[in-house]
Amino acid sequence: MASEEPKETEAIGSIGETEIQVFIAASLNTVMQKIAEEFSKVHPEIKIVFNADSSGKLLTQIEEGYACDVFFSAAQKQMNALEEDGLLIEGTRANVLNNQLVVVTRKDSRTAVTGLADLDKAESIAMADGSVPAGKYTRQALMNLGILEQSEDAAAYTTEEVSEALGGVEISEQSNVSKVLTAIVEASCEVGTTYYSDIYGYEEELQILEVVPYDLTGNIIYPIAQVVNTEADEAEVQAAAEFVEYVLSDEAAAILQSYYFDTDL
Numbered sequence: 001m002a003s004e005e006p007k008e009t010e011a012i013g014s015i016g017e018t019e020i021q022v023f024i025a026a027s028l029n030t031v032m033q034k035i036a037e038e039f040s041k042v043h044p045e046i047k048i049v050f051n052a053d054s055s056g057k058l059l060t061q062i063e064e065g066y067a068c069d070v071f072f073s074a075a076q077k078q079m080n081a082l083e084e085d086g087l088l089i090e091g092t093r094a095n096v097l098n099n100q101l102v103v104v105t106r107k108d109s110r111t112a113v114t115g116l117a118d119l120d121k122a123e124s125i126a127m128a129d130g131s132v133p134a135g136k137y138t139r140q141a142l143m144n145l146g147i148l149e150q151s152e153d154a155a156a157y158t159t160e161e162v163s164e165a166l167g168g169v170e171i172s173e174q175s176n177v178s179k180v181l182t183a184i185v186e187a188s189c190e191v192g193t194t195y196y197s198d199i200y201g202y203e204e205e206l207q208i209l210e211v212v213p214y215d216l217t218g219n220i221i222y223p224i225a226q227v228v229n230t231e232a233d234e235a236e237v238q239a240a241a242e243f244v245e246y247v248l249s250d251e252a253a254a255i256l257q258s259y260y261f262d263t264d265l
Contacts, residue, residue: 018239019047021067021229023058025074025133025222026176027099027195031259032072038255039246046239054176056131062087067231069240072224072247074099074177074195075133077155079223086228092241093225094248098262100196100220101137101212104184106205113191115210116141120166126183126192127162127171130155133220134177138193141216195220197260221265224248 024032029052036048051058051068059078062068063085071088073079082088103119105111112121116138119125128135139154139162148157148165159173172189174180181198183189185205199206214220224247226240246252253263 017045017047018235019049020069020236020240020243021049021051022070022072022240022243023051023053023062023068023227024072025055025058026052026178027074027134027198028052028072028222029178030200031197031256031261034259035247035252035255038251039243042246043239043242046242048243052178054128054132056133057175062227067229068227069229069232069236070224070244071227072096072222073133074220074222075136076221076223077133077136079225082225082227089226089228089237092244093223094244095221095223095265096247096263097222097256098219098265099222100214100262101134101141101193101217102196102199103191103193103209103212104181104199104206105191105209106184106187107207109187109190109207111190111209113209116147116193116212116216117145119147119191120169122169122190124170124172124189124191125166126174126180126189127159128177128180128193129159129173129175130157132174132176134180134194137212137217137220140218141212144216200259222261 055073055075055078059081103115130136136155139157142148143150143154159171163169163171172183177194177198180192180194184192224244256263
């Protein structure tokens with residue numbers, strides 16, 4: 001079944017002569033708007049159009065032939081798939097940052113949950129599905145806690161199976177971490193699992209119940225790379241290279257850190 005059409009976010013540098021399509025994990029949406037804004041001060045001739053969604057959905061869109069110049073994924077799995085299919089421009093892949101899974105709730109929720117180990121105390125949970133990196137990392141952590149049985153592919157656990165392992169608690173399955181966050185902020189669900197960086201801007205409303213240690217999830221590395229775009233001309237390919245170079249710069253690292261991302265890899 002074909003995936004949904006890419007949903008473009010606001011274009012940055014709209015007076016630009018060269019337009020590049022940048023696919024980014026939903027958890028990067030806010031910080032990448034700032035990075036693009038700063039980049040455009042140096043390269044006003046380049047217009048950046050973002051498509052922000054779950055890394056799994058973005059992977060599917062690229063594989064189906066949607067025009068993409070740069071992919072910034074929330075996990076290695078999706079980037080590995082593109083590399084294996086020969087869809088990355090050789091030599092452009094790089095690891096940019098590390099993130100961390102958190103269990104969150106509203107500050108006024110009065111939840112009994114303290115973290116992943118007692119998620120079964122929640123009345124409702126917002127959780128990304130297994131194709132979304134945050135959903136996969138949540139399942140991996142639950143496996144390492146012994147709540148889910150060990151499996152070669154944590155992402156294969158359905159939301160229904162996770163709910164059953166947690167004693168039948170209601171789980172609201174979401175297609176990306178931004179929607180998980182919205183479900184918590186709007187009090188549609190009592191608790192949820194998202195990324196530490198997603199708390200940026202919601203510090204007054206949300207409480208972190210647990211910062212999940214890396215020994216439960218593994219490192220949450222975000223890689224970036226240029227994608228083979230057969231529709232791109234030489235100027236577009238060069239513009240994409242300029243943007244990737246900027247994302248890997250010290251200036252961009254400082255911005256990422258200010259939005260709660262860890263660039264000390």
